[in-house]
Amino acid sequence: MSITIKDIAKFAEVSTSTVSLVISGKGYVSNDTREKVQKIIDEYNYKPLRSAQQLASSQTGNIGFIISDIHLSRSEAFYSRILLGAELEARNHDMYILLSTVGAKIDIPHGVPRFLNNHDVDGIIIAGSVPVDLVYCIRDLKIPTVLIDYRVDGVDFDSILMDNRNGVQQIINHLISNGITKIGFVGGSFYHPSIKERFEGYQIALVNNNLGHIAQNEDYHYLIDYETSVECGDRGLAILLKKVPELEAVICVNDTTATGCLQYLKRIDKSAPKDIKVTGFDNVNFSAFTNPPLTTVNVPKVQMGVEGLKLLIDRIQNGISVHQTRLIPVELVVRESTFLTDTNND
Amino acid sequence: MSITIKDIAKFAEVSTSTVSLVISGKGYVSNDTREKVQKIIDEYNYKPLRSAQQLASSQTGNIGFIISDIHLSRSEAFYSRILLGAELEARNHDMYILLSTVGAKIDIPHGVPRFLNNHDVDGIIIAGSVPVDLVYCIRDLKIPTVLIDYRVDGVDFDSILMDNRNGVQQIINHLISNGITKIGFVGGSFYHPSIKERFEGYQIALVNNNLGHIAQNEDYHYLIDYETSVECGDRGLAILLKKVPELEAVICVNDTTATGCLQYLKRIDKSAPKDIKVTGFDNVNFSAFTNPPLTTVNVPKVQMGVEGLKLLIDRIQNGISVHQTRLIPVELVVRESTFLTDTNND
């Protein structure tokens, strides 16, 4: 019914092999022949049938994108934007993204994304934390894989990470250069490497500024084990202020937690930045619309998706032996939760 | 390298046709033979190669999921959850979701999702509003298609919609049964059918309660043409209160807009529900965490995705001739932005 490579070959008066070579860009075809064939292809708007290409070449042209269901539906759209970036870049390589969500627990091998067992992908992107059992399982599959904003100790993968430590350092420099030194930290949820790095960055930056006594003082830190949240910020700041009433600033592990701090301040009839400076991390959609707007660290989410896809393609095509980690730079975004600008909002 | 249907046939001492019939469940195979073959399949954990199946059967086993980039990265995770539901249901039919985002403008035919021109999907789901040109283009392709939370006048598609009018009606009943009648509306952005229906639902419900004078009175309505937002709610309530100082309640077109109203109230040193009742719509993640938590209407997002996928499969397999619209019920969620409960938060 549809037009095939045979038709094109006939019209162009060449063999199907030649048409195939023109399409793939591989091998040698004379310029004359190439142009002739290309003209016919364009004229008929011919697109090779993917399944036939796949079967013959034993490549799928698909990328599996794995993300936890909670991350995909998180309100901050953090990972959605990474997905967006990956999809954009996939187009440039004429590949498709197969999406699969996974729950917090996974049942090996039944619960693993189908494309893994079915050999339906050429490579895999894992965005954000997923059950470690799944990571081990994927490692054993020996399929090219890139992790974005995730890492598992002892498993060597290509990965795209953001520079969490530097981000926190920028926040602390911003505070210290404005004379603030009594700086607390609220967050935790060390199940995720990024979260952990942010706390480490906080400690390192303080030490580098001769504030090691604060970095070491647990009264300045509220850390929890599980998922960060608004409530975590709310409760965390309450506890910190009880222990350290003279606290001048609180660094939150992310924007969501920071809104919890703002919420708590409001409840006790205080506010940022007047009574205490509050900072977030991630620069998610809502961070510019809190009251006051949050000083935070922008993470280029779409770009992380793009870079992840690029790295994966590189791995699929060239199979480099050494695993790479690309650290994506982040950038401080100063808003009013640390220092009021001329547009005073109180 | 990998195990094929031929191997299975050989081990089971039957023909490949029989193995194929066992796998697909089509045709007649004796129970004895079926069991014998199935045992071998299980034993070797054999999975048919998808591309070979596709090529031979001229079915792709893929569903194209189209969503605008702004919707995918919206902070409310509304459409992400619809995607989640579709993906969950796709597994039940052993189909894959191919995701494609589209921008606000689309260039036909170059900018259309690749899987459309390449015949790489058996069916399409469109979630939320996309450029109408794309919808026309897809109609002309005659591929089975289901729209979720979207509609285009004059184009007949299967669709999954939520009962927006009923949702607003529930809000208004809730308000009126508590003695509130001076009810305004903030929202707009009629580019999206759901948005329009919510305003219509507001008007209809008022008329049904003998409040037609309010339904007709433009002083009670703040409507804009473009994307709804926090600012829209903020500005909208300001304008409404200027025109109608005695306003008792404001119904917002969605939760995001409602947070804008809360923000405005705070700025003028007032609050909900004391000075004015505020309601949202959608019940997105953050709506329980605003201050005060929002009374809103829950939309079962994941379920909408599931239903959309089911309807699409039905269409692909059975090709019913009449287009269906399934209206998903919604449910009022009462929180403190309308009436304080015992856990008084002030």
Place this chain on the structure above:
DNA sequence: CTGAAAGCGCTTACAG
């Protein structure tokens, strides 16, 4: 109920 065989539309050594 089962098997032999053609065919799906490509790619890729191979020969020239």
Place this chain on the structure above:
DNA sequence: CTGAAAGCGCTTACAG
């Protein structure tokens, strides 16, 4: 630089 041909791993009439 180009063509003839085998082969990728399935499905599906068709014959029996």
